[in-house]
Amino acid sequence: MTALETxxxxxxxxxxxxxxxxxxxxxxxxxxxxxxxxxxxxxTDLLDEHGEAVETGVAGMQTAFRAGAPADxxxxxxxxxxxxxxxxxxxxxxxxxxxxxxxxxxxxxAARPDLPVVLLGCPAEExxxxxxxxxxxxxxxxxxxxVSAAIMVHPYETSGVVREGALAARGFDLVFTGxxxxxxxxxxxxxxxxxxxxxxxxxxxxxRQQLPSDVRxxxxxxxxxxxxxxxxxxxxxxxxxxxxDLQTLEGVSARVLSCAxxxxxxxxxxxxxxxxxxxxxxxxxxxxxxxxxxxxxxxxAVDTTGARHLRFGSSDFGNVSHRVPSLEIGIxxxxxxxxxxxxAFREAALSAEGIASSVLGxxxxxxxxxxHRAAGA
Numbered sequence: 001m002t003a004l005e006t007x008x009x010x011x012x013x014x015x016x017x018x019x020x021x022x023x024x025x026x027x028x029x030x031x032x033x034x035x036x037x038x039x040x041x042x043x044t045d046l047l048d049e050h051g052e053a054v055e056t057g058v059a060g061m062q063t064a065f066r067a068g069a070p071a072d073x074x075x076x077x078x079x080x081x082x083x084x085x086x087x088x089x090x091x092x093x094x095x096x097x098x099x100x101x102x103x104x105x106x107x108x109x110a111a112r113p114d115l116p117v118v119l120l121g122c123p124a125e126e127x128x129x130x131x132x133x134x135x136x137x138x139x140x141x142x143x144x145x146x147v148s149a150a151i152m153v154h155p156y157e158t159s160g161v162v163r164e165g166a167l168a169a170r171g172f173d174l175v176f177t178g179x180x181x182x183x184x185x186x187x188x189x190x191x192x193x194x195x196x197x198x199x200x201x202x203x204x205x206x207x208r209q210q211l212p213s214d215v216r217x218x219x220x221x222x223x224x225x226x227x228x229x230x231x232x233x234x235x236x237x238x239x240x241x242x243x244x245d246l247q248t249l250e251g252v253s254a255r256v257l258s259c260a261x262x263x264x265x266x267x268x269x270x271x272x273x274x275x276x277x278x279x280x281x282x283x284x285x286x287x288x289x290x291x292x293x294x295x296x297x298x299x300x301a302v303d304t305t306g307a308r309h310l311r312f313g314s315s316d317f318g319n320v321s322h323r324v325p326s327l328e329i330g331i332x333x334x335x336x337x338x339x340x341x342x343x344a345f346r347e348a349a350l351s352a353e354g355i356a357s358s359v360l361g362x363x364x365x366x367x368x369x370x371x372h373r374a375a376g377a
Contacts, residue, residue, distance in 0.1 A: 033124025100361025
């Protein structure tokens with residue numbers, strides 16, 4: 001290793017207790033997107049302890065932040081996520097993402113204060129809150145125009161770098177409005193919104209046979225009425241659509257919406273469409289960064305034999321990857337078979353081994369950035 005790399009690893013080791021403590025704090029206090037006030041407070045307190053100034057409320061989001069003074073050179077951005085999922089908390093391990101990112105940033109700053117690196121706090125990656133996708137808002141506000149690359153880690157059941165990246169995705173709420181009536185006394189006076197929703201759901205189900213095998217369309221009936229004695233005047237579906245790229249996503253989305261429009265027409269109901277999740281682009285893993293990270297994982301003696309089994313979901317990090325060279329590194333949490341967004345994954349990510357993986361994540365990030373900069377990028 002170079003002198004800088006050695007200094008960075010030593011700095012991460014000195015910070016290990018702080019990194020793990022931050023992961024425990026955030027992991028034990030899950031917060032939904034745009035409400036991650038406790039997580040941001042814990043992060044900013046730790047940065048302040050180490051003399052790092054933090055700008056909060058960036059891009060009009062209270063729980064977004066930026067740390068790291070602009071350098072003469074365009075910095076590498078380390079991305080932190082810290083929002084949780086409804087009901088099952090940190091079942092996607094964002095507490096590990098945040099702790100790893102903060103640890104890597106502090107280690108790099110300690111080893112070489114003039115290294116061009118910036119830490120960006122990114123709210124609401126999980127598309128479970130309205131207008132999710134904090135990174136998209138950071139992009140729109142120009143926060144990524146100043147950076148040369150963006151890098152982050154994500155916990156999985158095993159470690160590794162997956163070259164293919166994540167799927168493109170978007171989400172729709174389909175709300176059907178009819179006219180209520182007594183289902184026994186005057187059904188002819190009603191317009192059944194639930195009928196429209198069921199027709200739409202059935203239409204989308206039939207549509208799947210004609211979709212490419214790598215497209216995913218999955219939905220739920222979010223509202224189906226309140227009483228069987230009353231013809232429902234409101235019903236709602238929520239759909240998530242995923243595809244390998246944005247172009248395919250656009251075409252499939254149009255076909256799904258056509259099913260909803262046809263169902264509304266057939267049932268004489270009104271249809272309102274609300275895009276609760278803006279388009280998340282597919283992740284484009286930068287080949288040069290990926291090669292560097294793979295060698296870093298070898299240097300850290302990390303077992304990556306299970307990396308080929310990793311499967312991405314979707315992330316607003318994909319939108320970043322279409323604008324600047326980007327990389328997401330997978331960090332194993334020691335529980336093969338535990339899949340993100342499950343209780344089993346949450347328990348693994350909150351275990352001692354899961355929390356300790358945040359230190360490994362910090363080292364992987366920091367060394368990858370060191371070697372990326374050394375390569376003249």
